[in-house]
Amino acid sequence: xxxxxxxxxxxxxxxxxxxxxxxxxxxxxxxxxxxxxxxxxxxxxxxxxxxxxxxxxxxxxxxxxxxxxxxxxxxxxxxxxxxxxxxxxxxxxxxxxxxxxxxxxxxxxxxxxxxxxxxxxxxxxxxxxxxxxxxxxxxxxxxxxxxxxxxxxxxxxxxxxxxxxxxxxxxxxxxxxxxxxxxxxxxxxxxxxxxxxxxxxxxxxxxxxxxxxxxxxxxxxxxxxxxxxxxxxxxxxxxxxxxxxxxxxxxxxxxxxxxxxxxxxxxxxxxxxxxxxxxxxxxxxxxxxxxxxxxxxxxxxxxxxxxxxxxxxxxxxxxxxxxxxxx
Amino acid sequence: xxxxxxxxxxxxxxxxxxxxxxxxxxxxxxxxxxxxxxxxxxxxxxxxxxxxxxxxxxxxxxxxxxxxxxxxxxxxxxxxxxxxxxxxxxxxxxxxxxxxxxxxxxxxxxxxxxxxxxxxxxxxxxxxxxxxxxxxxxxxxxxxxxxxxxxxxxxxxxxxxxxxxxxxxxxxxxxxxxxxxxxxxxxxxxxxxxxxxxxxxxxxxxxxxxxxxxxxxxxxxxxxxxxxxxxxxxxxxxxxxxxxxxxxxxxxxxxxxxxxxxxxxxxxxxxxxxxxxxxxxxxxxxxxxxxxxxxxxxxxxxxxxxxxxxxxxxxxxxxxxxxxxxx
Numbered sequence: 001x002x003x004x005x006x007x008x009x010x011x012x013x014x015x016x017x018x019x020x021x022x023x024x025x026x027x028x029x030x031x032x033x034x035x036x037x038x039x040x041x042x043x044x045x046x047x048x049x050x051x052x053x054x055x056x057x058x059x060x061x062x063x064x065x066x067x068x069x070x071x072x073x074x075x076x077x078x079x080x081x082x083x084x085x086x087x088x089x090x091x092x093x094x095x096x097x098x099x100x101x102x103x104x105x106x107x108x109x110x111x112x113x114x115x116x117x118x119x120x121x122x123x124x125x126x127x128x129x130x131x132x133x134x135x136x137x138x139x140x141x142x143x144x145x146x147x148x149x150x151x152x153x154x155x156x157x158x159x160x161x162x163x164x165x166x167x168x169x170x171x172x173x174x175x176x177x178x179x180x181x182x183x184x185x186x187x188x189x190x191x192x193x194x195x196x197x198x199x200x201x202x203x204x205x206x207x208x209x210x211x212x213x214x215x216x217x218x219x220x221x222x223x224x225x226x227x228x229x230x231x232x233x234x235x236x237x238x239x240x241x242x243x244x245x246x247x248x249x250x251x252x253x254x255x256x257x258x259x260x261x262x263x264x265x266x267x268x269x270x271x272x273x274x275x276x277x278x279x280x281x282x283x284x285x286x287x288x289x290x291x292x293x294x295x296x297x298x299x300x301x302x303x304x305x306x307x308x309x310x311x312x313x314x315x316x317x318x319x320x321x322x323x324x325x326x327x
Numbered sequence: 328x329x330x331x332x333x334x335x336x337x338x339x340x341x342x343x344x345x346x347x348x349x350x351x352x353x354x355x356x357x358x359x360x361x362x363x364x365x366x367x368x369x370x371x372x373x374x375x376x377x378x379x380x381x382x383x384x385x386x387x388x389x390x391x392x393x394x395x396x397x398x399x400x401x402x403x404x405x406x407x408x409x410x411x412x413x414x415x416x417x418x419x420x421x422x423x424x425x426x427x428x429x430x431x432x433x434x435x436x437x438x439x440x441x442x443x444x445x446x447x448x449x450x451x452x453x454x455x456x457x458x459x460x461x462x463x464x465x466x467x468x469x470x471x472x473x474x475x476x477x478x479x480x481x482x483x484x485x486x487x488x489x490x491x492x493x494x495x496x497x498x499x500x501x502x503x504x505x506x507x508x509x510x511x512x513x514x515x516x517x518x519x520x521x522x523x524x525x526x527x528x529x530x531x532x533x534x535x536x537x538x539x540x541x542x543x544x545x546x547x548x549x550x551x552x553x554x555x556x557x558x559x560x561x562x563x564x565x566x567x568x569x570x571x572x573x574x575x576x577x578x579x580x581x582x583x584x585x586x587x588x589x590x591x592x593x594x595x596x597x598x599x600x601x602x603x604x605x606x607x608x609x610x611x612x613x614x615x616x617x618x619x620x621x622x623x624x625x626x627x628x629x630x631x632x633x634x635x636x637x638x639x640x641x642x643x644x645x646x647x648x649x650x651x652x653x654x
Contacts, residue, residue, distance in 0.1 A: 015429075016432075017416070017433060017447060019437070020447040031449070037364070038363045043370075049451045049462075054453065054455060055453070086360075088372060088374045090376045090417070092378055106343040109347055120347040120348045122358070126378055127378070128457065129457070133460040135451065137417075
């Protein structure tokens, strides 16, 4: 769709921006910042930008663009165990984003404000001759010291994910016209999972105090698990056969087993990825029941570096897709 | 330079975004948001975006682009009387912004972090096929209830500005090659005032408790004074002859009196505009001495609506340029 980043995003951040980070910036390794809030609390700050033609298609419904923009940020708050407070919105819009577009876009924001109990706090609105560029800075709140960082995993702990993985990556393929050999309803389900993330705010908040490290999966399971392992100074192991799949994803994989690379490597899942001690499994099963969001153990963390993915026989899988991929 | 906004920025915000604002968003009328901070404080949140080719020229030194980006946000914090804490940075960069560009850009950020005692807290970095789009969300802190809003002016109070006005607007003309008939040093001074705003943080912080309403001048004196008057439910009067000018601006106006329209209507001053009771003048003179930044009374606020500009004879000036203008 668009040119890939000329310099890998992570390399760029590490080289040019990480040296600028203050203590609250957590070395830019956690995707969020923490600042002191009112008595006994901390604010969690997160900003994420999306560009037309890079992160969404020019023809995508503005309502869904707005909702995705908000939700990818709320997903990061969820992954710290934070409750959302509000957001700042910055829009750089080309003339093609006319009043009808803005009407739908703001309706999407209004719907999600009601859904998630947040309000717009401020922002900026500028013109651009280029593609629409939209960014949100979301503010969440958490009890002081309770934000779940990426760096807290301990060797021997299990790694879990919420919901099902790979739906959005398969949804992108379907939206691009690829025949996944699944029914129309399954196809619509997968595309919707790509268009409308469900930030796991209730589950995330309940996981504070149980999860030792947490983040959301936006760049794909393997890449993001790698970030969590790096931040914790550990290695990670995923058992591919335990990765939870939706019915639609099951159907697609039954027809083309190679799609497992998209499931494990594709992005836009916006599910929680977290580590917890082995004894936590009964409590996690309870939380899954109470929040209605599945929680599945998919592997573990151990001494070492990097992430290995094992097949059902325990043999390491070589995955074609390990990185960040939007379209 | 670029297409003007297809819908006026203020109309767009009022119509589509203001209805989404929560209490901390101050109805989006104050350009900043307030949220509770640690005991007895409030955070002031401000976000501002700049687009290559719209707010700065593609050939502008990346170091200065970084500094301007930070400083326009710090200027808003100054105008609330807040002390800066840190910032989130979002960059959408085209391939042309290569490693050399990033090197210089991050050096500019580092220099200003040292200058203003702030740190990078987090951000996002994405690729764009369009022009570079850069935004900062700046966080300041102020004693609870002491942030100076736009809405606090009272009829009969005087209106003041810091520093000198119009330098940046004349600097833009000079940068575009217009012969202002001033010497090379004056010309360089004016261009520098456009490229590198000086956020009036010390003065702004000292004005909390004295100024009744305050904002920074970014869209031009007349337009921004209009915003302050609207927010306060008052009319404003400016005596053009009292507007403080630099030596360079004086020289340019002596040659072409019509440039007064650029001085009063052009943007990018990043000086403070505030109201205060008449009795405050001695205290303000003291603050000006202590901070080394001039403070000048230029008019007053009264019952009514709109802003009038009077010439030295007390006759209303009709200004050709009243609005927002970058290049």
